[in-house]
Amino acid sequence: MGLKGFAxxxxxxxxxxxxxxxxxxxxxxMQLQGESHVPNxxxxxxxxPAFALSSTANISLPTTLELxxxxxxxxxxxxxxxxxxxGAAALFSGVSATILRQTxxxxxxxxxxxxxxxxxxxxxxxxMPLVRKIVAGLISGAVGAAVGNPADVAMVRMQADGRLxxxxxxxxxxxxxxxxxxxxxxxxxxxxxxxxLTVNRAMIVTASQLASYDQAKEMILEKGLMSDGIGTHxxxxxxxxxxxxxxxxxxxxxxxxxxxxxxxxxxxPPYKGALDCALKTVKAEGPMALYKGFIPTISRQxxxxxxxxxxxxxxxKLLKDF
Numbered sequence: 001m002g003l004k005g006f007a008x009x010x011x012x013x014x015x016x017x018x019x020x021x022x023x024x025x026x027x028x029x030m031q032l033q034g035e036s037h038v039p040n041x042x043x044x045x046x047x048x049p050a051f052a053l054s055s056t057a058n059i060s061l062p063t064t065l066e067l068x069x070x071x072x073x074x075x076x077x078x079x080x081x082x083x084x085x086x087g088a089a090a091l092f093s094g095v096s097a098t099i100l101r102q103t104x105x106x107x108x109x110x111x112x113x114x115x116x117x118x119x120x121x122x123x124x125x126x127x128m129p130l131v132r133k134i135v136a137g138l139i140s141g142a143v144g145a146a147v148g149n150p151a152d153v154a155m156v157r158m159q160a161d162g163r164l165x166x167x168x169x170x171x172x173x174x175x176x177x178x179x180x181x182x183x184x185x186x187x188x189x190x191x192x193x194x195x196x197l198t199v200n201r202a203m204i205v206t207a208s209q210l211a212s213y214d215q216a217k218e219m220i221l222e223k224g225l226m227s228d229g230i231g232t233h234x235x236x237x238x239x240x241x242x243x244x245x246x247x248x249x250x251x252x253x254x255x256x257x258x259x260x261x262x263x264x265x266x267x268x269p270p271y272k273g274a275l276d277c278a279l280k281t282v283k284a285e286g287p288m289a290l291y292k293g294f295i296p297t298i299s300r301q302x303x304x305x306x307x308x309x310x311x312x313x314x315x316x317k318l319l320k321d322f
Contacts, residue, residue, distance in 0.1 A: 005113075006107055006112075007111075008315045008319060009109070009114065010106065010111070012309070012315055013106030013110060015311050016102075016305075020304040023075075023300030023303070029160065029162075030292055030296055032260060074295070093159055096176075097155035097178065101148050101151035105145060106148075108140070109143070109144030109202065113140040117214075134211045138203045141207060144206070145198045151175060153182070153190070154182070156259040157178060158172050193259055194255050196274060200251055205247070216239045217233070233313050237310065241302040241306065245298040245301040254274055254290070257271065257277050258274060278290070
């Protein structure tokens with residue numbers, strides 16, 4: 001029974017992750033907006049006046065050019081900009097890392113949640129209290145995130161690479177190349193960079209997503225609003241996607257920035273840790289910066305959750321007799 005749950009969850013997660021990857025890429029690019037908009041003073045070019053004035057003239061001219069911060073743009077604009085500057089295929093940058101991440105992270109969390117769900121379900125009523133669902137989600141999310149963190153770091157970096165200047169790009173060829181280069185250049189520990197954030201986010205996402213889906217589905221069926229079919233699955237999964245997006249977006253922004261930061265020998269890293277990143281982000285960009293990328297997050301989380309649970313229910317029907 002346990003292995004079957006892992007297989008069902010893995011297949012559904014890979015299909016959902018691969019099909020919604022472009023939305024996830026746009027979300028990552030939006031979350032990195034404004035991160036480094038203040039230029040280094042040493043790199044700002046000084047300009048000399050184009051004509052000389054007599055020493056008696058009481059006129060002062062600026063000798064530096066102040067660059068305004070880049071304008072904030074929405075998900076549609078970012079998507080179009082990626083296609084124009086990098087090509088349509090760039091929307092699937094890092095898809096190999098996404099597939100590996102879903103194989104490791106989501107297969108583990110979905111399978112473990114299914115195991116706990118069957119263990120903690122009341123045999124008489126065939127239901128599980130909401131509190132137990134949340135606890136099951138927290139446990140399975142934490143374990144899945146710990147397993148899948150290397151693929152998560154690789155995915156974030158591959159998705160964000162196109163926004164960097166050409167000379168600063170990492171140019172990973174695949175998820176295997178990304179993991180290999182990171183291990184060689186930054187050490188094996190770099191594969192678990194931001195793991196505390198990944199675990200926290202995964203616990204929140206899994207608890208809110210899986211628990212709210214099961215709870216919504218039970219309520220719809222109990223009240224007789226719809227029968228146990230695709231309509232019920234879609235409605236319950238949309239609610240689950242919204243709840244998961246609201247709960248996880250702040251941690252997701254910090255996680256993305258910590259994972260994407262470039263660490264060079266002898267140079268102080270941009271962030272000392274998750275808390276430092278959160279404080280610097282809020283101080284420089286305001287508290288709403290923690291909800292950067294929320295529109296693409298919910299735009300991605302909604303379809304992802306729908307595809308995930310609709311596919312999962314169909315796979316369960318196909319494997320019912322196995």
